[in-house]
Amino acid sequence: MVSSFSFAPFVFLLLVIGGTARPLYPLPGKGDGGSKRPLQTFRPYNIAHRGSNGEIPEETRQAYLRAIEEGADFIETDILSSKDGVLICFHDVTLDETTDIAEFKEFANRNRTYEVQGVNMTGFFTVDFTLKELKSLRVNQRFSFRDPQYNGKFQIITFEEFINIALDAPRVVGIYPEIKNPVKWSDGKRFEDKFVETLKKYGYKGSYLSKDWLKQPAFIQSFAPTSLVYVSNQTELPKLLLIDEVDIPTQDTNQASNSYWEITSDTYLDYIKQYVIGIGPWKDTIVPVTKSYVTNPSDLVERAHARNLQVHPYTYRNENEYLYFNFSQDPYKEYDYWINKIGVDGLFTDFTGSLHNFQEWTSPNPRDDKIESELLHKIALLVSPYE
Numbered sequence: 001m002v003s004s005f006s007f008a009p010f011v012f013l014l015l016v017i018g019g020t021a022r023p024l025y026p027l028p029g030k031g032d033g034g035s036k037r038p039l040q041t042f043r044p045y046n047i048a049h050r051g052s053n054g055e056i057p058e059e060t061r062q063a064y065l066r067a068i069e070e071g072a073d074f075i076e077t078d079i080l081s082s083k084d085g086v087l088i089c090f091h092d093v094t095l096d097e098t099t100d101i102a103e104f105k106e107f108a109n110r111n112r113t114y115e116v117q118g119v120n121m122t123g124f125f126t127v128d129f130t131l132k133e134l135k136s137l138r139v140n141q142r143f144s145f146r147d148p149q150y151n152g153k154f155q156i157i158t159f160e161e162f163i164n165i166a167l168d169a170p171r172v173v174g175i176y177p178e179i180k181n182p183v184k185w186s187d188g189k190r191f192e193d194k195f196v197e198t199l200k201k202y203g204y205k206g207s208y209l210s211k212d213w214l215k216q217p218a219f220i221q222s223f224a225p226t227s228l229v230y231v232s233n234q235t236e237l238p239k240l241l242l243i244d245e246v247d248i249p250t251q252d253t254n255q256a257s258n259s260y261w262e263i264t265s266d267t268y269l270d271y272i273k274q275y276v277i278g279i280g281p282w283k284d285t286i287v288p289v290t291k292s293y294v295t296n297p298s299d300l301v302e303r304a305h306a307r308n309l310q311v312h313p314y315t316y317r318n319e320n321e322y323l324y325f326n327f328s329q330d331p332y333k334e335y336d337y338w339i340n341k342i343g344v345d346g347l348f349t350d351f352t353g354s355l356h357n358f359q360e361w362t363s364p365n366p367r368d369d370k371i372e373s374e375l376l377h378k379i380a381l382l383v384s385p386y387e
């Protein structure tokens with residue numbers, strides 16, 4: 001997959017930083033006779049967590065282009081708001097960890113303290129910066145052990161720019177945006193309203209696997225059940241409830257620390273399945289880990305599947321510090337376990353290419369064979385008159 005060709009988009013994109021020019025690859029329906037290669041639906045989904053962020057700083061255009069190039073079925077993002085109400089793709093509520101904000105003297109007095117999910121947090125909050133100010137920053141890798149060569153090079157992007165990356169892809173690539181709990185929201189509109197309006201503006205609609213959905217696939221994810229219930233009145237797009245670590249209270253329910261057990265109970269799954277088509281649990285809650293060894297899996301996947309709920313666990317990472325000893329430091333072995341033993345329906349990965357290569361190796365996309373055999377057939381027809 002890695003060829004010299006793969007770096008072509010970066011060269012061009014470096015030239016357009018700061019501008020709004022669209023990259024030079026075919027527009028939807030252009031250059032391929034209007035029939036894009038469809039989303040594969042026969043094997044678990046490869047969900048590019050914050051783009052191919054194992055290689056390139058998270059949630060940047062370049063991380064998403066890389067993920068598409070490497071075979072992502074869906075590109076994943078977190079939606080927050082700028083001070084001037086523009087929806088942006090950014091994971092943390094503060095800019096401190098993953099941008100170069102510390103280098104900007106003019107912003108030095110913009111640190112604030114807000115209560116975020118019951119805890120007072122201090123830092124540079126995205127919501128205190130206009131889009132223009134946010135665009136002047138550059139994104140860095142979150143982890144020091146990841147390739148630093150792209151640090152300080154790429155911008156934060158807006159939700160609309162993110163959508164255009166998916167729509168401009170040379171094959172059908174789905175989007176998987178997360179509704180975050182915004183720290184504050186002042187213009188009277190609910191964050192969820194703007195979120196759904198943006199999806200509608202770009203034509204995202206339809207229930208799971210419907211004709212509309214297959215044309216522009218999207219999953220809506222949130223840790224906050226009330227957000228999912230709220231948007232269920234506004235869009236038929238499939239939704240998934242994210243589930244955190246067992247000791248983290250469920251967002252917006254303000255429950256005690258046993259809330260994990262409550263939201264994974266049979267009763268709760270029966271309730272939430274009216275609104276969602278699946279759940280997205282932190283993987284260590286399905287297969288608990290002790291001293292870096294995986295122990296026996298819980299029955300959560302079975303109970304979800306019994307209700308026709310999909311399970312998309314997060315997050316798969318190649319690095320040794322994330323690979324438990326049972327997998328012999330081999331990410332393929334981990335994918336094999338989760339796909340073939342646990343039987344999940346989608347995987348959030350930081351390394352799109354590794355998951356894609358594993359899936360192509362173990363369950364190749366039959367469409368590829370078909371394309372190849374059609375091509376061979378055409379070549380045979382061209383050749384045969386001369387035989």
Ligand SMILES: *[C@@H]1O[C@H](CO)[C@@H](O)[C@H](O)[C@H]1NC(C)=O
Nearest residue numbers: 108109110111112113122123
């Ligand atoms: C912001 O940073 C300055 C300088 O480090 C510090 O004095 C101030 O207390 C900080 N403000 C907040 C709200 O944390």
Ligand SMILES: *[C@@H]1O[C@H](CO)[C@@H](O)[C@H](O)[C@H]1NC(C)=O
Nearest residue numbers: 113114115117118119120121
């Ligand atoms: C956060 O700080 C404010 C102001 O000091 C205080 O009133 C509030 O109780 C604090 N909240 C938490 C959760 O500690």
Ligand SMILES: *[C@@H]1O[C@H](CO)[C@@H](O)[C@H](O)[C@H]1NC(C)=O
Nearest residue numbers: 226228229230231232233234
């Ligand atoms: C959704 O719409 C129904 C019917 O109009 C209404 O009764 C319900 O309160 C709405 N739910 C939400 C969460 O807005």
Ligand SMILES: *[C@@H]1O[C@H](CO)[C@@H](O)[C@H](O)[C@H]1NC(C)=O
Nearest residue numbers: 293294295296297325326327
């Ligand atoms: C993982 O390895 C440990 C240590 O060998 C073993 O006890 C445990 O059963 C293994 N886990 C699974 C799910 O096989």
